[in-house]
Amino acid sequence: MPSLPEISLRPQILYSCYHSRSSEGEQFVPEHILSFQLAGTLTTFDGNRQQVFREGDLRLSKRNHLVKFSKQPPEHGEFKSLSVTLDQDTLRRFSLEHGYHAAGPPAPDEAVVALPLTPLYQSYLDSLRPYEQLAEASSAGFLALKLREAILLLLNSNPELQNVLFDFSEPGKVDLEAFMSRNFHFNVRLARFAYLTGRSLATFKRDFEKIFQLSPSRWLVRRRLQEAYFLIKEKGRAPSEAYLEVGFEDLSHFSFAFKKMYGVAPSRL
Known part of the structure; x- marks a missing residue:
């Protein structure tokens, strides 16, 4: 239920x-x-x-x-x-x-x-x-x-x-690299990440590509897959658990992206 x-x-x-x-x-x-x-x-x-x-x-x-x-x-x-x-x-x-x-x-x-x-x-x-x-x-x-x-x-x-x-201030500009490395596994929109780092969406994307040399969307997929690989390979997590932990919404999309990056389905790792 x-x-x-x-x-x-x-x-x-x-x-x-x-x-x-x-x-x-x-x-x-x-x-x-x-x-x-x-x-x-x-x-x-x-x-x-x-x-x-x-x-x-x-x-x-x-x-x-x-x-x-x-x-x-x-x-x-x-x-x-x-x-x-x-x-x-x-x-x-x-x-x-x-x-x-x-x-x-x-x-x-x-x-x-x-x-x-x-x-x-x-x-x-x-x-x-x-x-x-x-x-x-x-x-x-x-x-x-x-x-x-x-x-x-x-x-x-x-x-x-x-x-x-009684602190009514909005989030201030923070270290983007440290923030994203800590929060990449949260499945939220880029606009929310931008807000929490004290940036407009346009500034967030521009600063992000300067630091990571990738667009936010591509970096998030890659970083989440790397974390999933570690959880499955080293921690023994089932793919059905790992994909949620790292921020994917859909198991089939996760499996497709995982196989594309690592050449093997997560279930066969």
Whole structure:
């Protein structure tokens, strides 16, 4: 059975429940998301670091990051999580009303921050349960208050997150070679790579070809195939696993490209 979210309160506050044995994927995180792990295990990888979140764990996923994830339900159970999205409009209004601003050096460039589940966080989680069955039209005002409560709670429990929550700047220009070498296996459009490296699409393509002597599309295919070869040959991964890990969407396209580059089908490597 495919994994489908069952209960959606509104875009900012979401209860998710998945029935499948496991679910894997990747996503671009456009807004900060505070998440409570209610059941099952979530494994995340941001290109640098792998983290595992189990039942009772709390995390903040930071905006403008790429993340691969694997969701594993508990034995004979369901994967469940609660996510509170702290969008830029809400944070900007909060900043203007309460005078909070990002101050000091930029926060460490990690996509997901593990937070201790303190009694205050637990009380907040418990306070959300009565809203689970409310219709959006009747609960919008209450839920808006819960978003503001989440911001206050984060600032009270983890003051260092002020520099994260109230940094409204867009991604700055970064080392393109280092960024692409770290994130080539994320299956996103070139325009997204350009944005995350602080460039227009035209500038991204121009800078890319100066550094790699190849177009972004050709380099990505070659680099992903090289990584797939390593995973299959040296790590014993099945082609049906490797093609997703390195950023291909389709197994048949991956197999065709692999055989064209290496002269042998990945299944016969």
